[in-house]
Amino acid sequence: MELLTDGTENDPLLGFCMAVISRHAEKWPPREQVLADEFVDWFGAKSFMTPTAMRELCLAKGISLSSVPLPPGLHGVNCSFQDKKEIVISEDELVPFAHVHTLFHEFREMLECVFAELGHATLSPTASLEAKAEEFAIASRMATATRELPAYIEMIANIEKNWQRYLGYAFLGVLEFAYLVTCAFLPQFEDVISEARRQRYVRM
Amino acid sequence: MESFGSHVRRLRKSKGLTLKQVESQAKVSNAYISQIERGLRNPPHPDILKRLAKAYDVPHRDLLVVAGYLEEDSAETAKRRQIEEAYQHVLTDPTFKQGMRLKGTHVSLETKRFIVEMYEKLTQRNLLKGA
Numbered sequence: 607m608e609l610l611t612d613g614t615e616n617d618p619l620l621g622f623c624m625a626v627i628s629r630h631a632e633k634w635p636p637r638e639q640v641l642a643d644e645f646v647d648w649f650g651a652k653s654f655m656t657p658t659a660m661r662e663l664c665l666a667k668g669i670s671l672s673s674v675p676l677p678p679g680l681h682g683v684n685c686s687f688q689d690k691k692e693i694v695i696s697e698d699e700l701v702p703f704a705h706v707h708t709l710f711h712e713f714r715e716m717l718e719c720v721f722a723e724l725g726h727a728t729l730s731p732t733a734s735l736e737a738k739a740e741e742f743a744i745a746s747r748m749a750t751a752t753r754e755l756p757a758y759i760e761m762i763a764n765i766e767k768n769w770q771r772y773l774g775y776a777f778l779g780v781l782e783f784a785y786l787v788t789c790a791f792l793p794q795f796e797d798v799i800s801e802a803r804r805q806r807y808v809r810m
Numbered sequence: 811m812e813s814f815g816s817h818v819r820r821l822r823k824s825k826g827l828t829l830k831q832v833e834s835q836a837k838v839s840n841a842y843i844s845q846i847e848r849g850l851r852n853p854p855h856p857d858i859l860k861r862l863a864k865a866y867d868v869p870h871r872d873l874l875v876v877a878g879y880l881e882e883d884s885a886e887t888a889k890r891r892q893i894e895e896a897y898q899h900v901l902t903d904p905t906f907k908q909g910m911r912l913k914g915t916h917v918s919l920e921t922k923r924f925i926v927e928m929y930e931k932l933t934q935r936n937l938l939k940g941a
Contacts, residue, residue: 677920715909
């Protein structure tokens with residue numbers, strides 16, 4: 607018996623892109639938020655991911671992830687050649703969670719290559735992939751946080767004492783707000799921190 | 811070869827700095843920097859270049875070479891050229907796709923070298939030959 611395959615079993619990224627195209631072909635290209643939601647579901651991303659967890663998730667999608675010291679100013683790199691796909695992210699990030707942001711950014715660039723190969727590029731020739739990838743990374747991190755929120759709310763709702771429950775809600779609210787702010791303004795935080803470092807170096 | 815003025819102008823733009831910002835960081839008047847960039851002044855004294863190099867976050871030696879105070883080491887030049895050529899090869903190879911998250915738009919020689927090394931690792935081809 608001859609098995610007919612479309613190659614997606616060996617290339618999860620290709621499979622994901624084909625599924626996204628089939629779901630959103632009528633309204634192509636999808637907004638970055640929509641793409642981010644699809645991606646977070648597929649990738650299984652969490653708000654708080656250790657480097658090991660990130661490596662395992664990537665490996666499950668056929669992508670090798672490593673974290674090494676990179677040249678100044680370079681946060682991450684993605685490369686594809688034939689069936690080999692690799693992402694390298696900097697191990698010297700200045701801002702917490704920047705490694706997750708960079709990972710999502712690199713994924714978005716890889717996705718665009720596959721979309722383009724499938725004849726469904728999401729960018730106009732003049733649009734910047736860099737800017738779209740930043741937008742996607744922010745949207746993906748926000749999507750992970752909002753997906754986990756109901757589970758935390760339910761956990762707090764089970765607390766018996768009223769004052770402890772209210773304190774739990776307040777704490778969760780503050781934490782969620784702070785997390786979303788760091789998602790939305792991470793590139794700006796990076797600029798501010800690296801500029802402050804550079805100023806200190808210039809004064810030395 | 812690129813003039814000193816246009817070189818420092820390109821550096822400043824790639825770092826997203828204004829003349830005023832360079833002035834405050836390097837303690838060099840913005841009018842003077844502007845004149846240098848437009849080629850109205852000769853490259854400044856090496857001491858000033860040292861302060862500019864820190865503001866632009868590049869090695870002092872690089873500015874000294876572009877300003878003509880130092881001869882670029884021929885081995886260094888050859889290595890630099892080899893990396894540049896290898897990087898161009900990587901960018902034009904349709905079988906190899908790459909992207910990066912970078913601060914600013916200037917791709918440093920070090921970054922180009924890293925991309926070429928990634929290319930070599932994935933394709934099993936040798937472009938740098940010991941550079």
